[in-house]
Amino acid sequence: MAFLQGPSLKQAEVMKQEWGEGLGDLERGVQDLQSMLAATPYLPDPGSVDTHLLGLFVRGCRMDLERARNKLESFFLSRSRFRDLYDNISLKDPPLSEVCKYMDIAPLPKVTDEGYRVTVFRLQENCFESSVEILHMVQAILLVSDIRMHDETLIAGDVFIWEISNLKPSLVAKLLASANTVRRSVYLAQAAYPQRMKRIHVVGARPVVTSVIQLMRSCVNEKIKRRYYIHAKAEELLEHIPARVLPKDLSGEEESIDTLARRWRHRSEELKDYLQNLKELCNATPAPIMDADIYGTVGAFRKLDID
Template structure:
């Protein structure tokens, strides 16, 4: 059962203004995206695309129809171009079930006063060394992102919180060895997903993973690099987020991270058919997508093609 909550009526009005959403824009935008799909034989049948999915792309691009077309096309093409990133669609079956022993991936139910959706990435204490597979972790994060798209409401943007208190020195080596997978996943998230990244908070990161943080920062544009915040302890997050949003172990009023992580694992299982259908959006990527700038997709793929 979906448990993401939306904004209040007052917040809705504020968010629509921030997203430049005017009366009639939603209907026109959805028609525009469906027309693009109808005109391109490599894209899905426009009637097979849920209006809620299309609306996410419109709002994630602040109702800029051209940007929304580019993102949607890249999102569809990526399912064919990078099948390995999307081949596993469960968090309770191998191999991604092991990732859950290493990292909790938890979009929080309530939005902030600004209308932001906060997602927690918490490295678990005493995680088995074998569970910290970076490539598998990237796949698990994309899987949760896909599931969240099904349930997401009207939001103003995203805030990510990486809690790294329990990280080990060996993780820096693992990240360095999987640098290609890290870059590819981050570039894909920027190029193909309808996110508006507003802030990234890193908590309790020891100096030994400075190189890993620098790698992640190098994969994003200058605007997002300036939105990184470093904290020594989770209590400092209360200066940035209301307590009603944060989990109880961080001084908030929300359910614990463990409880929410279990809910998300169950939710992914409930959405398994939907998640598999997403993988079938685009079976074949046109060969000239790597040579012709079709809605900008080629630029995204050039950045991604680094392994």
């Protein structure tokens, strides 16, 4: 059962006013995306795509239908081109179950006062370089993104927290050696998902991880670069995020990161049929434009700026 809480009625009204959503606009936007799918032979049939998913793209793009069409097209084509990032659909089966032994991924139940959804990524104390596969780590993160979209409600944007106090120099080197995989994942998060990145908080960063942060920042536009916040201690998060939202591991009042991450692992099993169907939907024949470079391409993969 889904456990993500949505905004209050007042918050929801403020959001809709901000991006100009009037009565019936969401339904018209969904119909527009269905028409686009129907008219594009290399994309899934509109009848096979959940209307809730389409609605997330409409609202995630602030009712900008051209932008929503571009992102939805990239959402499907990216999975067809980069199948290695979407091969696995379970957090309880290998190889992603191995990722969960050293990394927690937990979208938090409550939204902030602004209506933002917060997602925590935490490297565990037993995170050793020898056990980490960067490709599998990226697969796990993208899979949780897919699970969350199934359950997500109306939100104003996303906030990511990376708790990396256990990041060791040897793992930094491994991340840098897998720079292409990291860049692909960051790019896809911008170009192919209906999210508006508001802030990225890095907690427990040591000087040795500066190179990794710079790698992440190199993948985003100037606006997003200014939304990175570096914190020596978790308590500093309270200056940006209410305690009622944060898990107790990060000086908050919510359940522990471990408890929340275990729920998401269980959720992947509950949604296995949905995830398998999504994987099959995305086995469409790529359009010719897919041969272009993924960074700032023309066509479906032209570079998209984040709000």
